[in-house]
Amino acid sequence: xxxxxxxxxxLAGVMLVTSFALLYQERIAAVINTFAxxxxxxxxxxxxAAFSQDRSELFITALxxxxxxxxxxxxxxxxxxxxxxxxxxxxxxVGVGIALMVGLALTGLAQALLLKVTQGTASHAREELALxxxxxLLGFLMMILRRNAVxxxxxxxxxxxxxxxxxxxxxxxxxxxxxxxxxxxLIALFxxxxxxxxxxxxFDTIDIEALDRMRGDAR
Amino acid sequence: xxxxxxxxxxxxxxALVLAAIPGYRVGSIVNVLASGITFAAGLWLIGDERTVGPxxxxxEFNIVFIxxxxxxxxxxxxxxxSYIGHEIETGRLPTGFVRFYHAMFQAMMGSMNIALVANxxxxxxxGLELATLITVVMVGLYRTPQSIEAAWxxxxxxxxxxxxxxxxxxxIYLAGQPALGEGVPAMTWSLxxxxxxxxxxxxxxxxxxxxxxxxxxxxxxxxxxxxxPDAHAEGPTPISAVLSGLLLNVALYAxxxxxxxxxxxxxxxxxxxxxxxxxxxxxxxxxxMLYQRRDIKRLFAYSSIEHMGLMVFAFGMGGPLANFAGLLxxxxxxxTKSGIFFAxxxxxxxKGTQRIAEITGLSDTHPxxxxxxxxxxxxxxGMPPFGVFASEFLILTTTFxxxxxxxxxxxxxxxxxxxxxxxxxxxxxxxxxxxxSHRVDASSVPIVLHLALVLAAxxxxxxxxxxxxxxxxxxxx
Numbered sequence: 001x002x003x004x005x006x007x008x009x010x011l012a013g014v015m016l017v018t019s020f021a022l023l024y025q026e027r028i029a030a031v032i033n034t035f036a037x038x039x040x041x042x043x044x045x046x047x048x049a050a051f052s053q054d055r056s057e058l059f060i061t062a063l064x065x066x067x068x069x070x071x072x073x074x075x076x077x078x079x080x081x082x083x084x085x086x087x088x089x090x091x092x093x094v095g096v097g098i099a100l101m102v103g104l105a106l107t108g109l110a111q112a113l114l115l116k117v118t119q120g121t122a123s124h125a126r127e128e129l130a131l132x133x134x135x136x137l138l139g140f141l142m143m144i145l146r147r148n149a150v151x152x153x154x155x156x157x158x159x160x161x162x163x164x165x166x167x168x169x170x171x172x173x174x175x176x177x178x179x180x181x182x183x184x185x186l187i188a189l190f191x192x193x194x195x196x197x198x199x200x201x202x203f204d205t206i207d208i209e210a211l212d213r214m215r216g217d218a219r
Numbered sequence: 220x221x222x223x224x225x226x227x228x229x230x231x232x233x234a235l236v237l238a239a240i241p242g243y244r245v246g247s248i249v250n251v252l253a254s255g256i257t258f259a260a261g262l263w264l265i266g267d268e269r270t271v272g273p274x275x276x277x278x279e280f281n282i283v284f285i286x287x288x289x290x291x292x293x294x295x296x297x298x299x300x301s302y303i304g305h306e307i308e309t310g311r312l313p314t315g316f317v318r319f320y321h322a323m324f325q326a327m328m329g330s331m332n333i334a335l336v337a338n339x340x341x342x343x344x345x346g347l348e349l350a351t352l353i354t355v356v357m358v359g360l361y362r363t364p365q366s367i368e369a370a371w372x373x374x375x376x377x378x379x380x381x382x383x384x385x386x387x388x389x390x391i392y393l394a395g396q397p398a399l400g401e402g403v404p405a406m407t408w409s410l411x412x413x414x415x416x417x418x419x420x421x422x423x424x425x426x427x428x429x430x431x432x433x434x435x436x437x438x439x440x441x442x443x444x445x446x447x448p449d450a451h452a453e454g455p456t457p458i459s460a461v462l463s464g465l466l467l468n469v470a471l472y473a474x475x476x477x478x479x480x481x482x483x484x485x486x487x488x489x490x491x492x493x494x495x496x497x498x499x500x501x502x503x504x505x506x507x508m509l510y511q512r513r514d515i516k517r518l519f520a521y522s523s524i525e526h527m528g529l530m531v532f533a534f535g536m537g538g539p540l541a542n543f544a545g546l547l548x549x550x551x552x553x554x555t556k557s558g559i560f561f562a563x564x565x566x567x568x569x570k571g572t573q574r575i576a577e578i579t580g581l582s583d584t585h586p587x588x589x590x591x592x593x594x595x596x597x598x599x600x601g602m603p604p605f606g607v608f609a610s611e612f613l614i615l616t617t618t619f620x621x622x623x624x625x626x627x628x629x630x631x632x633x634x635x636x637x638x639x640x641x642x643x644x645x646x647x648x649x650x651x652x653x654x655x656s657h658r659v660d661a662s663s664v665p666i667v668l669h670l671a672l673v674l675a676a677x678x679x680x681x682x683x684x685x686x687x688x689x690x691x692x693x694x695x696x
Contacts, residue, residue: 096507117421123392136382143375152375159382170393172401174341212281 004052012131012165016107019138022158023103024096028102028150030209034078035154039069040163043068049168069157080135081150093145093152110134128169135162222267223259223277224338230255230329238322243307245316246321247300253325254289255295257332261289265687274393276338284335284472287550291464292328294665296303298561299457301661305568316360317682320455325463327353330478331469338349338408340388343473346545347384350436350466351377358454369449370683375664376436376446384433384473391480395420402645408476415483423480423487430477430552431493437470440525440531441501443549449519452573456564459516463523464557468549474694475534482696495625501528502632511641515563518643519556522599525636526552533614534628534695540617543691548610551673555607558669562592566647569659571645575643580652585659591666593648598673600637606676 018038026192043066050058092099112132137158143152167173233317234252240246264285270277301443306312327350334346357372357535387512395405398414413598415423434442478490495619505524514520524546569585570578581589598605611633619626676684 056602067250111423117425119421129389133386136386139382140379143379153661156375156378163382163385163389166389168638170389171391171396172405173389174406 004048008045008052008169009127009131011041011048012128012135012169013159014041015045015165016131016134016138019135019142019162020100020103020156022142023099023145025139028081028148030080031151031154032074032081035158036070036074037087038219039065042165043070045165046168055172057173059091061164061168064193067178069161070116073157076152077150093147098147099141103141106141107134110137113176125169125171129166132162132166132169135159135165139164221275221277222260222264223275223285224330226264226289227329228334229257229531230325233321234325234329235394235425237325238318238591240321243304243317245304246317247296249366250321250324251293251296251300254293254328258289258293259326261285263367272338273403273407274339274342275336276409277336278694280694281335281470281474282471283546283550283688283691284468285332285493287468287553288328288331288465289334291461291553294668295464295557295561296324296534297662298460298564298665299455300628302455302564302568302600303410305661309568311361312455315496320357320360323353323456324457324461327357331465332628333361335472336468338405338406338475339406340391341406341413343408343476344385344388345435347354347469347473348381348583349454350469352382354454354458354462356464358450359446360422360455360458361453363453365430366453369446369453373450376443378617380433380436380443382433382670383429383436387426387429387433387477390422394419394422394426411562412480412483416485418484418487420484420486421494423484425607426487427481428566429499430474430488432468433541434477435497438474438527438531439465439501440497440528441504441524444501444505447524448517448520452514452516453525454584455515456560456567458466459520459627460557460564463520463560464553467523468553469528471530471534471549474531478534478672479694479696480696491535491537494531496535497630498528498530498532499523501631502532502629503528503635506632506636506639509636509643512643513575515567515575515578515647516560518563518575518640519559519563519599522636523552523556525632526556526599527635528595529611529614530630536614536618536621538617538621539689539692543688544613544617546688546691546695548607548614551606551676552599554669554673555595555605558666558673559595559599561669562588562595565659565661567591569653569657571657575647577654578647578655579650580646581648583652584656588659589648591663591670594645594670595666596640596648598670600631600640604674604677606673606680609677609680610643615680 015038018034018041021034022031025034028136045060046062046065050056050062090103110133113124114133119127120124138157139155139162142155142158146152146155221393230253233249237246240249262279265282269279275526303312307314307317312330330349330353334343334350336341337346355374357459358373359366367609372465391411392405395414395418395572398417399405399410401510431571432443439447452464481487481490502525503523505528508521509525528546530549530552533541533548565588566578566581567573569588578652581592598607601611615626615630618629
């Protein structure tokens with residue numbers, strides 16, 4: 001007999017695996033697809049939490065994750081990429097090997113830290129929280145390692161996926177906050193989209209490297 | 220209906236109204252009016268009864284912040300009216316953006332007020348994040364490559380802050396859950412504070428580290444400050460004034476609320492020493508950075524990092540006297556620094572540049588502006604008889620009384636910063652005028668008002684005000 005929390009751990013684990021996949025994808029289209037897969041897994045994890053904890057309001061959160069981050073945003077990003085003509089390879093700061101090793105170290109750190117600190121907590125939330133922290137840290141890593149506006153957007157949203165997973169893992173956290181997280185992602189995307197287009201308009205590239213030339217001071 | 224609801228609702232209603240007003244003149248008048256009403260409500264709140272509800276709280280501690288927030292919001296809206304008028308005349312800002320600008324200004328004020336009155340740790344986060352995202356858009360308003368880079372950098376670093384602070388908030392919820400049960404109670408700040416003694420100290424430790432780094436990014440503590448100088452330099456000057464004078468305070472407010480919470484559990488880590496170290500590092504680092512600045516708004520952005528560092532240091536020391544000094548310094552810094560940005564905005568418009576080397580001899584070309592600017596710079600560098608001197612003196616003496624050796628470090632940092640400001644800005648005020656120079660007919664009311672308040676506080680602090688700040692300082696513990 002499979003217990004409820006084992007399924008939620010499985011789904012959280014799948015999300016972690018997609019986080020690693022995001023680190024080594026070569027093409028922007030693949031990065032976006034992997035992100036979509038992660039968001040759909042998140043929607044499943046949240047829906048399972050809603051079902052197993054008997055909290056129907058969480059279904060709304062799952063629906064937001066599925067529609068917005070699983071479908072709408074990836075489609076929008078695909079279109080942006082095609083329109084800008086940047087569906088080539090993504091320039092990376094370090095090689096795949098090093099990126100994966102650092103990612104592995106961060107995951108280990110997240111597990112060691114959270115499992116040690118939350119020893120007093122009775123619920124199964126702590127394992128899920130540890131996985132969520134690992135996903136957040138991998139999102140950071142992706143934002144640092146990818147020098148491209150679109151992949152940084154994806155890194156940021158993958159981090160937000162980790163946050164929502166953490167929020168559902170903590171039992172009974174009010175919906176108010178989760179809706180606002182979705183809301184903030186929406187605004188964030190709006191902001192990002194505006195910038196992506198403006199950056200294109202001004203520089204004819206969305207490589208962040210080009211931005212580094214524009215320094216107002218000291219150089 | 221309680222007054223705090225007016226403080227939150229009026230800005231948002233005004234934002235909706237302003238979004239529909241295309242004209243610049245009517246828009247700026249409505250903007251000033253709405254800010255004025257909010258300020259009146261903020262003042263009224265001081266005398267109003269204190270209240271603690273499931274979502275909102277009004278206590279001695281946050282009315283200090285609300286009063287400063289609404290006051291500076293009001294004066295900035297007056298400054299913004301003449302500043303934006305000039306930007307439209309010179310064609311730097313397209314007319315179509317004015318509607319957007321005014322609506323966003325009010326929405327930002329409303330979001331900051333949400334964060335300040337919220338009794339829910341999630342709501343504090345939401346308010347602060349909304350205000351931050353709005354300022355990101357505002358910083359990119361001019362659409363120059365520099366302003367887009369500044370906004371991008373701000374956004375990336377702010378989103379890192381957002382995520383870490385939110386994770387910290389989840390951990391606090393998790394710590395409060397066993398004592399308070401599931402749902403809204405375990406997110407309510409006042410209940411959490413009451414139950415702090417029953418919480419798991421290890422989770423509180425971890426949560427505080429996340430919150431310190433997350434909200435510390437917003438306060439602009441070194442080494443998380445990289446967004447701050449760019450965002451100040453490239454956005455419209457009214458936004459620089461609000462960023463330095465208000466948004467940094469709101470982030471500090473959030474951190475202090477959590478410090479009060481952690482203090483309820485003796486077995487958890489003591490936030491004091493961590494805050495002292497981060498504050499000192501920011502103070503001394505920023506003071507040295509002042510020497511190399513070539514852009515006048517960047518210079519004062521680093522000065523803000525310096526002063527936020529000093530405040531975090533004072534609150535890290537703790538105790539009624541140091542907290543009192545920290546709160547006083549926060550009020551004085553908000554007033555003086557936003558006043559300086561008002562002056563800098565006019566100066567940049569008069570000379571058509573922000574480069575310090577190209578701004579020379581203001582005393583010849585714009586005598587009134589030069590006097591106001593010189594007085595404001597003297598005030599921020601801690602010269603008597605201005606209020607900043609009083610608060611800095613108080614911070615140093617209380618530190619000296621408790622830890623004589625520790626007092627040397629902030630004193631050293633302040634001296635370094637003082638020298639840098641004098642060295643960099645002498646030429647702008649005295650010097651021989653060069654380059655273009657335009658006439659500036661702007662309202663001098665905001666600058667004069669801010670300077671008068673800071674001067675009055677330095678010479679004589681009324682007993683009512685002292686008692687009020689003391690009650691707030693006691694709540695801080």
